[in-house]
Amino acid sequence: MNVQDRRRLLGPSNAKPIVFSAATDIQSSEPKKDESSSFILNSGLIENCNGSSLVEIRDPKVTQHQTSLITSVYGPRATKGSFTSQASLSIQLKNGSSEKYNTTELKEVSSFLVNVFNSVINLSRYPKSGIDIFIYILYDKVLSEESKKSNNISAILPYCISAITLALINAGIEVDDIATAGYYKGDVISFIKNGEEVIGYWKDEGNCESFDVALEHCKTEAQKFKNLITTHILEE
Amino acid sequence: MAKEIITPVAESKFILDALKENQRLDGRSFDKFRDVDISFGKEYGDATVTLGKTKVQCRVSCSITQPYEDRPFEGLFIISTEMSPMAGPQFENGSNTGDDEVLCSRIIEKAIRRSGALDVEGLCIVAGSKCWAIRADVHVLDCDGGIIDASCLAVICALLHFRKPDVSILGEQVTVHPINEREPVALGILHIPICVTFSFFNPQDVEENIKGAGNNEIAIIDATLKEESLRDGVLTVTLNKNREVVQVSKAGGLPMDALSLMDCCHKAYDITERITDQILALIKEDSQKRNKFAQILSSENAR
């Protein structure tokens, strides 16, 4: 039948459909493993956003959770409405794992993370813009029997912080320092400047008799994360 | 996005001036309710009401469900009013949360459901476990004012017209008999509420309305869309033939003298009486029409 669809512009007669070459190397870099082979850091996996990261923690000896987090950063992008002298940061934490976290609790964690990263990101560098960060808990499993009962989100907070830091760096957003955190018996403390400055403290369990001990432990753990991130960036 | 109806200044002035001269644009007198035309669909429970250029359809359907825990002997009755941009640009698609939409659905709710026009106890099949759920879906097809009055009429007509399938109960066993197998049963309608809407206009200054003794406010029955867009206040009275006030709603607007409002109620009663008779006659006529076929069928079977 000689009926042409006049509503469309037709391509040249010798046009061929696009063929994608077979997927060869999706990941931008081979997963780098540290000495204990328990942390896998990856960045730039998601194409659509300005920066992204994938953090997987596997070793049951070091941590209490087996977790994998995917983070994407959008922005800085222009915001609607009236002028603001600096960027506004938003973080959304979503749970996709089988662990049950309360949605209001996830919102609370998001607010906490915003507070942490408000201290790190050079917000005044980006007036009238927004930086939106989305973290998705791909997989999460509580390993230690002790914390299994309390369904505690505290332990994965340091991973979230590292994941966001990595994604921010990947997005090329100015940060003052590499923010990392450590976890010790219910205390989460986040540091910058080699542990000289605290930018976040979170505690959901127990009382505070051994704060000094917790501080030291968290500092060492945060330092460890920081080293991992630095090596990862340098290798890239 | 809902758009406000804007009447040109010249036109609105003309309409208001005419009202002051006791004239309406369509030549009706102030107390004249537009002619009501009711038609029934092929199926039970399908009624379309035409009021001037306003057209509202109501479809009643039923299903079997579980009654509410705190009311084991009652069936369910839901009225849903849908006003889509199809009826006019003043309605928003999807969300019926505009002021007028909310008022309209609440008045219909109060006029019919809350007033007990439908006998919900008669919908019970097995106490606590099975009952009929009756659903009335109101669709405004065209809007030229008076949608509350028309919608209420449509719902009550559709309810009167509706027949639900017959059921027989044997112990715990409930059998629903298809309509073509056994004659379906009508719903128990306890009274017929009729809504009449009055629109108020203030021909003078606000000060005169608040402090004056004149009571010169104009009240017209069954306003058209143009008149509605210009009115200062509105009153919807719902009555039935038993001289019962079912519902009255004057949600703010132009302050009106209590006696004038009473006067409106009495006027509404006359209209109620007339329309109720009209509905009953039409229902009777329709069922006779249907019965004619039934008789033919039964006579065939008899042979």
Place this chain on the structure above:
Amino acid sequence: MSDVISVIKRQSGLKYASIDNDEMENFSSDEDVPMVDIDGKSNGGKRNEAAAGEIVTPGELITEDPIWMRGHGTYFLENSTYSSAAGTISRVNRLLSVIPLKGRYTPETGDHIVGRITDVGNKRWKVDIGGKQHAVLMLGSVNLPGGILRRKSESDELQMRTFLKEGDVLNAEVQSLFQDGSASLHTRSLKYGKLRDGLLIQVPSSLVVRSKNHTHNLPGNVTVLLGVNGFIWLRKTSKMDVARETPSAGPASDISEGPTGAKSLNPTNSVSITRLEEESSWKIYSDKNDPSITPSIRQNISRYANVIKALAFCEIGLTHERIVIGYEASIAYSNIGELIEREVMESIGDDVINIEKMRGNGATE
């Protein structure tokens, strides 16, 4: 009582203790109100005439005499004038109006106000002055860096935010009023402009009385700007503040003779206004505070802020003298933080009234 927190317990259920019903008479509250005496003592517009200063409430008939011109707070039908607000009647010549007990600040031309920029728009700033609407400050109504005679250019329009931006506090004069009652401001004088070196407090605008001068140098090296709109700026007394008061013998001498024994201001330090005008440059839009604000000045500012809040709490009109008296009375409390306690605020209020009465100028108002 501990100095950590003071807790006042109210036993009378959920009654709200606003300052005016403190000594609320405890009429037996279980009594139902009978329907009788509908036309009792309280009047529902059934009286003929209300005298000036008398309290009226909405809907009340004020007069049936048609000779009156109807002002704010009234409406009329035929010959009768009714009140549209709760307040007191004022009769000025033939103008009859009702002054409401409370209400937002209503700008009048010439008012000295303090405001905060909320929005930077096309050749204009929006300024929050605590009124019903934001005021407008046109680009053409401000002094721009580079002297008064400088012409405005298009580049000025593009860099408006470098002069004044959202959040900035300034003092200005109401230049004119628009049709809808909103104000247009100007800062075309060196006494107006961006404010620095201190902090802002807000009081009801009714407590600030319009007067000739709204900037006062206070003892303790603090200057107060009493905005007519109830916004009050407290800052370290600057060279210019000194200069402003020294040449004219009037208000400045008032201070040095003041009962406080305030440090007399050294005239040799003063800089002439003209000289300052020459210095008018980008500095007038600077965001930098004076680096030499000492802790004692900061404490004085805090003390004045608390004194003003205490006077406002007691609903005492704010004048230069009263602020100074209140400040002196507050010295009895060495801890400035004590001044936020309710009893202390009340006692300062009482002190101010009593001292003023003693000095015999309380009746002037």
Place this chain on the structure above:
Amino acid sequence: MSRFEIYSPEGLRLDGRRWNEVRRFECSINTHAHAADGSSYLEQGNNKIITLVKGPKEPSLRSQANSLKATMDVSVNITRFSKFERSAISHKNERRVLEIQTALLRTFEKNIMLHLYPRTQISIQVHILQQDGGMFASLINGITLALIDAGIAMYDYVSGISIGLFDTTPLLDVNTLEENAMSTVTLGVIGKSEKLSLLSVEDKIPLDRLESVLAIGIAGAHRLRDLMDEELRKHAHKRVIKASTK
């Protein structure tokens, strides 16, 4: 509950009132001076209502500005704990609440001189801490008081009252128990006039009884207006005295 308890043959109601008596009515204004331009706290029977009026103020959105008059919004917050049984669901966005908000808005729109405040916004917030019948009517009284406190120009008071009809006897100012047992009518009356801004009947009432119900309702509303007026004058008087001594 037997019908005699609601209204005894001696003419006494559950709480000891006669048919034509209103409940305890206590109000105060300027209760939230820091938080709002006008505020009131009202106890009508066991109804406890806080009303805040903010404005006239710059509209929060430019699209809300009307160059001819002020725009108004009303939000009614029925707290979950306001009834004896705690409500399991939030009352926000309930159709009944939306209807009440619209009705209140339209009542006051006609009574406030909105044209005096172009390009501004007046926001009314009501919090119901406890309800015991006749809530809709009490809301009207609370808002009237808060608006007057805010100094917003109004033509007259609007007073709200609800009346029940027990057989043939109208009962003034019903409480929850009465409200549940009989049909009630809610009125919003303008000042001392017989004009109704609001009239709401939600249950069946014989047409021929309506007039007597309205009559007693209007009389009751006038009584409440006087009670509000009294409180307002008392408050004004104190303020005037205060201002003159200082």
Place this chain on the structure above:
Amino acid sequence: MTLSIAEKSYLYDSLTASPSIRPDGRKPHQFRPIEVSTDFLPSSNGSSRIISGDGSECIVSVKAKVIDHTLSDEELIQVDLDIAGERTDSPQVETLMSLLNKVLKSGPGFEHSRLQLTERYSFKIFIDILVISSNCNPASLISFAMFSALNTTTLPKLISSFDDLKVEELPMFDDYDLVNLKLKSPLVFLLAIVGNNLIVDPDANESEVCDNAIIVTWLDGKIRSPIRTLTLNNSYSKGFDPTLLQKGLKLIEENAAAVLTALESS
């Protein structure tokens, strides 16, 4: 609220001075005065209202319901928060609600087991919070209000037997007698960090310029969880010296008891 740069730097310089000079002259450990009313809602088991000097106001209602705790292991205390003018799903409301629910979690010194009536039945406590107005983070004010409300909550007196596992019966209550619940709930304190200074109960202006803030829970003479840093303004926060955390916790430990006494004696 936006402050001008000059205001912010004036406030910041004053607050970071040594000792800090607060805009209202308060000492670092001094709270703003509050007014408390209790027991004004006859239809609730407990109620309280707190008004702060700046006009912040918070109303708390406590209602109890009898539930069969053998059927579900839900928490026996549930908090619901409504902040006037905020959507219930706004981050501010949800964050605060999550925190308050954690504050009222059962733990040493605050055992929910006290709500147990019989072997089978318990009281479930619903705490509804209405924040009518607030100029800064209302967490502390709310916790004071919850404390006063729970402290004055009365519940019906049980007259049936405690052991009802064998004999099925619903709990019976005395018609008139009420018992005081006397549940002392934890208090929540807000601590702002400005430079190297710590101040309690920051007001709106102080919130706007502080580097960071800590929220601390305190019960029965001890600091307990939850504790966390939080932002009081949505624009600005900064890292701080770890020793400040210790100092801050100590500051609360030293002064919390005075707040408790003041709330109790009132």
